Amino acid sequence: MRVQPTFQRVTRLALLCCVLLVFMGAGDDGARFNNLGHRMMCVCGCSQILLECNHVGCQYSDRMRGELLAALERGDNDDLILQNFVQKYGTTVIAAPTTTGFNRVAWIMPYLALVLGLAAVVLVVRTWKNRPLVLPADAVPPASGAELEHFREEARKDTEV
Amino acid sequence: MSQIGSFALLLALALSAYSFLAGVLALAVPGPGSERLGETARRAGIAVFGVVFLASVVLVVAAFQDDFSIAYILHHSNRDLPAPYKFATLWSGQEGSLLFWSLLLAIYGLVLRLRHKTDARLFAYASVIIAAVQVFFLMLLNFAAHPFAVVAGEIPPDGNGLNPLLQYPEMVIHPPMLYLGYVGFTVPFAFALAALIMRYPGEKWIHITRRWTMVTWGFLTCGIFLGMHWAYSVLGWGGYWGWDPVESASFMPWLTGTAFLHSVMMQEKRGMLKVWNMWLIFVTFGLCIFGTFLTRSGVVSSVHAFAQSSIGDWFVGFLALIFATCVFFYVKNRNHLRSEHRLESIVSRESSFLFNNLLFVMFCFTVLWGTLFPILSEWVQGTKVTVGPPFFNKVAIPVALLLLLLTAVGPLLAWRKTSTESIKRNFMWPAIGALAVGVLMMIFGVRPWVDVSYFYALMAAMLAVLVALTVVSEFVRGARVISGHTRQNLLASMVQLWHRNTRRYGGYIVHFGVAVVIIGFLGSAFNRDQEQEMGYGDKMQIGPYTLVCRSYTQEDKPNYGSEWAIIDVYRGGQLMDTMYPERRFYKASQQTQTMPQIHPTLKEDFLLVKDLYLVYEGINQDTGRPIIKAHLNPMVPWIWAGWMLMVFGTIIALVPNAVPVKLTAPARVQAAPVGAD
Numbered sequence: 001m002r003v004q005p006t007f008q009r010v011t012r013l014a015l016l017c018c019v020l021l022v023f024m025g026a027g028d029d030g031a032r033f034n035n036l037g038h039r040m041m042c043v044c045g046c047s048q049i050l051l052e053c054n055h056v057g058c059q060y061s062d063r064m065r066g067e068l069l070a071a072l073e074r075g076d077n078d079d080l081i082l083q084n085f086v087q088k089y090g091t092t093v094i095a096a097p098t099t100t101g102f103n104r105v106a107w108i109m110p111y112l113a114l115v116l117g118l119a120a121v122v123l124v125v126r127t128w129k130n131r132p133l134v135l136p137a138d139a140v141p142p143a144s145g146a147e148l149e150h151f152r153e154e155a156r157k158d159t160e161v
Numbered sequence: 162m163s164q165i166g167s168f169a170l171l172l173a174l175a176l177s178a179y180s181f182l183a184g185v186l187a188l189a190v191p192g193p194g195s196e197r198l199g200e201t202a203r204r205a206g207i208a209v210f211g212v213v214f215l216a217s218v219v220l221v222v223a224a225f226q227d228d229f230s231i232a233y234i235l236h237h238s239n240r241d242l243p244a245p246y247k248f249a250t251l252w253s254g255q256e257g258s259l260l261f262w263s264l265l266l267a268i269y270g271l272v273l274r275l276r277h278k279t280d281a282r283l284f285a286y287a288s289v290i291i292a293a294v295q296v297f298f299l300m301l302l303n304f305a306a307h308p309f310a311v312v313a314g315e316i317p318p319d320g321n322g323l324n325p326l327l328q329y330p331e332m333v334i335h336p337p338m339l340y341l342g343y344v345g346f347t348v349p350f351a352f353a354l355a356a357l358i359m360r361y362p363g364e365k366w367i368h369i370t371r372r373w374t375m376v377t378w379g380f381l382t383c384g385i386f387l388g389m390h391w392a393y394s395v396l397g398w399g400g401y402w403g404w405d406p407v408e409s410a411s412f413m414p415w416l417t418g419t420a421f422l423h424s425v426m427m428q429e430k431r432g433m434l435k436v437w438n439m440w441l442i443f444v445t446f447g448l449c450i451f452g453t454f455l456t457r458s459g460v461v462s463s464v465h466a467f468a469q470s471s472i473g474d475w476f477v478g479f480l481a482l483i484f485a486t487c488v489f490f491y492v493k494n495r496n497h498l499r500s501e502h503r504l505e506s507i508v509s510r511e512s513s514f515l516f517n518n519l520l521f522v523m524f525c526f527t528v529l530w531g532t533l534f535p536i537l538s539e540w541v542q543g544t545k546v547t548v549g550p551p552f553f554n555k556v557a558i559p560v561a562l563l564l565l566l567l568t569a570v571g572p573l574l575a576w577r578k579t580s581t582e583s584i585k586r587n588f589m590w591p592a593i594g595a596l597a598v599g600v601l602m603m604i605f606g607v608r609p610w611v612d613v614s615y616f617y618a619l620m621a622a623m624l625a626v627l628v629a630l631t632v633v634s635e636f637v638r639g640a641r642v643i644s645g646h647t648r649q650n651l652l653a654s655m656v657q658l659w660h661r662n663t664r665r666y667g668g669y670i671v672h673f674g675v676a677v678v679i680i681g682f683l684g685s686a687f688n689r690d691q692e693q694e695m696g697y698g699d700k701m702q703i704g705p706y707t708l709v710c711r712s713y714t715q716e717d718k719p720n721y722g723s724e725w726a727i728i729d730v731y732r733g734g735q736l737m738d739t740m741y742p743e744r745r746f747y748k749a750s751q752q753t754q755t756m757p758q759i760h761p762t763l764k765e766d767f768l769l770v771k772d773l774y775l776v777y778e779g780i781n782q783d784t785g786r787p788i789i790k791a792h793l794n795p796m797v798p799w800i801w802a803g804w805m806l807m808v809f810g811t812i813i814a815l816v817p818n819a820v821p822v823k824l825t826a827p828a829r830v831q832a833a834p835v836g837a838d
Contacts, residue, residue: 041547047405049550052398095549097534102542106534110527110556121519125512128504 029072036068036081039096043089050095064089162223163231166309169216173209173263174299177292180205184289188282188359199285206274206288209295210267217264220257220308224250229320232310233257239320239749241719245333246323252336253327255457255472256308261337262453263298265344270295273348283366286355287348294347297479305472322749325721329395335387339411342381343449346414348373349421350446353439357490360497364429367438371425372815374442378418379811385411386804397755397776399690399792401800404553409532410452413525417445420521427514428500430576435498436491437518443487448525450480455532506578513571520564527556558617565624565679568672569631587638591630599623618686621679628676632669639666660819667814674806677799684771684796692778695726696786704793706773707731711739713787721745723756726777726787732765742777742789761798772797 034051042053044060050068053061064085071081085093097103180202187199220233224247229235237254238247246253252261270291277284302308326332349370356366388411393401402408421441427433458473491498504511531548539545573579573587602619603609609616640654647654659666693701695710702708713726725743729736743756760773774792781788 039551041549047549048398048403052400052403091544092547095547096552096555097538097546097548102538103546106531106538106546106548106552107556109530110523110560113526113530114523114560117519117523118516121515124502125504125507125515128502129507131503 032078033068033072036072036078037065039082040064040068040085040093041095043093162219162226162228163309163311166216166219166223166231167307169212169219170260170299170302170307170309173212173216173267174296174303176205176209176212177295177299180209181289181292181296184285184292188285188289202292203274203277203285203288206270206292206295209292210271213260213264213267213299216308217251217260220260221248221251224248227320229318230311230316231308232312233308235312235317235320237320237323239322239720241749242320242323242328243720245330246328249327249333249336250323252340253323253332256302256306256310258336258340259298259302259306260308262340262344263295263302265337265340266291266295266298266347269345269348273351279369280365282359283352283355283361283369286359287351290351290354291347294351297475301472301475305475320749322720322747325745325747325750325752325754326395328720328747328754329391331387331391331394335384335391337384338380338387339384342377342384342411343414343452345373345377345380346418346442346446346449348377349442353442354487354490357439357494357497360494364432367425367429374418374422374425375811375815378415378422379808379815381411381415381418382804382807382811385415386801390801393797394757394759395754397757399688399757399774399776399790399794400685401797404531404550406532407452407456409528410448410455413528414445414448414452416521416525416528417441417448420518420525421445423514423521424518427511431511432500433502433511435500436495439491439498440487441518441522443483447480447483450476450483454480508574508579508581508584510571510574510576510579513567513574517564517567517571520560520567524557524560524564527560528553531556562617562620562624565621565628565676568675569624569627572635572669572672573631587631587634591627591634594630595623595627598626612686614686618683621683625676625679625683628679629673632673632676635669636666657819659813660816663816663818664814667810667812667816670810670813671807672810674803674808674810677803677806679803681796681798681800681803684794684799687795688792690790690792692788692790694781694784694786695728695789696784699786701789701791703773703791704771705732706737706791706793708775708789708791710787710789720749721747724777724780724787726789728758728775728789730760730773737762737765738773740773740775742775744777744779763798769795770798771795 037051038049040050042048042050042058042061042064044053044058046053046058050061050064067085067088068081071084076084082094097106099107182202183198183205184202187195187202220231223231223234224238225244227234227238227240233254233256234250237257238250242250250257252258270288273284273291274288277288352366352370352373355361385408388408389401392403392408393399421438424434424441425438428435428438454473454476457476506512531552534548535545569591570588573584575583599619599622602622607615607619609619636655636658637651639658640651643649643654643657644651647657649657689704691701691703693699695701695708695713697710697712699710700707707730709729709731711727711729713724716723716725723743723745725741728740728742730738730740738760740758740760742758745754745756746752747754755776755778757774757776760775762771762773772792772794774794776790776792778788778790780786
């Protein structure tokens with residue numbers, strides 16, 4: 001009877017630890033700078049992530065990093081920061097499609113294709129599995145049951161390599 | 162010089178066109194003279210090699226002679242360019258690289274035509290298809306992207322020089338490897354289409370093309386990894402893969418080609434998936450052409466922008482023609498591809514191959530979708546969006562992990578049916594090993610619930626270990642059986658085991674290599690970097706390393722001027738290395754380029770090796786001191802080691818078996834009589 005409360009306490013403690021771990025550092029500006037800087041592109045035409053652009057003499061990346069730092073110091077939230085960058089530099093500054101409007105299609109399609117593909121393969125496998133073996137009228141009937149297992153074991157021994 | 166080259170290209174076009182037309186006539190109109198006509202077509206195809214080779218030699222000689230009357234040489238070379246890069250001029254620009262493509266196709270065609278006695282009729286069909294592809298490239302070279310076009314007006318005294326990004330040793334070998342891969346897929350494509358057109362009986366065409374496909378796949382793999390290594394060593398952002406559209410373009414045919422290498426075994430052993438295999442190779446070839454289109458057309462923005470031009474329309478037309486041809490012959494002869502699909506058990510090698518193929522194709526679709534979505538978005542909503550690494554990492558990594566799981570499980574499943582006992586027996590120890598690695602990683606601080614990248618890293622590590630251990634257990638189990646029979650030691654038994662079925666065990670080594678590569682990739686979740694201005698004696702701390710700037714200086718060379726720093730690397734107070742990150746200014750092209758310095762920490766960390774990666778970012782104009790960026794990239798050397806293993810495995814798989822493995826799929830369909838089509 002004493003096991004249940006102990007179990008509950010341990011579960012609660014574990015949950016609390018998880019929540020703390022998740023939220024620890026969430027407000028850390030360094031981590032946010034790193035996160036947001038990796039969600040944006042440098043707009044100089046180098047096609048690189050903002051924080052990874054080391055384009056020599058790049059006119060944009062240093063300025064953009066400065067603007068990002070300033071926004072973080074102002075206390076802007078992530079959405080507002082990204083929105084301001086989009087207004088200033090255009091939609092291509094965001095490194096991945098947003099999850100609004102038509103852009104949602106970009107995210108949905110790969111998963112949808114995967115799910116449909118998996119369903120199709122499962123269907124194919126089941127159909128092929130249930131397909132009866134067609135033999136000519138004069139053919140020897142196929143081995144089955146214990147006889148088949150015996151043959152399999154023999155074959156396994158012979159061809160283990 | 163340019164006249165010789167131009168004449169050679171025109172002659173090559175005429176010969177290719179003859180090889181194609183005479184070949185078609187000889188095959189379509191059988192008669193007393195058709196054999197001789199077919200032979201002239203074959204010889205014309207062989208002659209194409211000689212003439213295209215001559216044109217290529219002329220271009221290289223022109224580069225070495227600084228013949229700036231040729232526009233291509235003027236734009237891609239200069240007098241002080243080092244000799245290896247003058248040689249690489251051949252594939253450094255669009256016109257040259259198309260000529261190089263044509264040359265490689267001519268080489269593949271030459272080998273194919275010289276081996277025509279293997280199966281004269283099948284080879285004749287394949288030869289005609291290769292001639293058709295060659296005609297397309299030679300038309301481009303003659304009419305749209307002429308490499309021997311001459312400069313109008315006064316000839317400048319020096320050339321514009323080679324793009325600095327390309328002045329790196331790997332650029333001498335990366336494009337040829339990639340092109341050998343791209344062009345090489347023409348051969349299996351030609352055989353597949355030939356087999357479909359002539360309703361070729363049985364699976365022999367697959368046996369003939371298997372080696373071609375594996376060689377081609379090996380080259381493409383090398384090309385991709387060399388490109389990654391080049392990006393890592395030259396671009397200076399500390400990474401090796403940025404999901405750039407042109408990178409993706411090379412990755413897509415690799416994915417479908419890999420799917421083909423697996424699914425083709427289903428056709429060989431069980432006579433299944435004939436239609437699927439045919440289309441997989443069609444799509445793979447189409448993706449090779451599509452990759453060239455992406456690189457050349459500029460429809461998507463890319464770091465490979467230097468290769469863009471206006472010949473994209475030609476490729477669109479060619480792609481449409483390929484697709485229409487494939488569809489036409491498929492519809493016409495699809496009954497020839499009927500196969501008996503029947504599975505004895507869901508838990509079987511066949512099922513695992515089906516899922517493996519699905520995942521490869523879905524992976525390819527995801528990459529293609531992400532690459533083309535900016536165009537689709539612009540078309541639908543009028544605004545272009547960026548589809549960069551965050552998108553690909555989110556959608557592609559789960560598929561890659563599933564593939565890795567199948568890589569571990571698939572080889573343990575038997576053909577037709579696998580018993581539960583067998584799975585338990587073969588899978589238990591690798592699974593325990595993988596779980597142990599997962600627990601160890603969590604003990605040492607990898608918290609999968611903190612960040613999704615840690616979760617992926619943990620899963621990837623466990624699955625990679627699972628793959629590696631299943632491969633090792635397969636080798637050990639097989640070697641033990643042989644050792645039991647022959648009383649040889651385990652190592653000798655392993656060699657004998659490999660020699661009995663080179664393809665299977667070569668494939669396992671490739672799988673092992675993939676596992677090692679994945680371990681290398683997962684290190685990126687723990688990358689660190691630091692940037693600092695460093696004057697004399699200044700220190701920077703990154704991880705356990707202390708970097709001390711000993712000096713910084715400038716140097717002038719004929720081809721470029723450079724600024725570089727001398728950085729001593731200490732760990733625990735002990736000097737480990739001295740590094741020289743550099744920034745160059747190329748005089749001819751007036752462009753700057755960083756030359757990062759990399760110190761792999763193999764001696765210090767052994768298996769947990771990292772790369773200390775230093776970039777000379779530039780000079781602070783106010784203080785005159787250099788800005789150094791340091792990256793500490795864990796496990797990166799594993800990627801290159803895994804690549805070596807993949808290449809080694811491919812070579813092993815190409816060695817003929819000591820005892821030929823007999824294939825069981827019978828030839829079920831008789832050949833249609835000649836001319837019946």
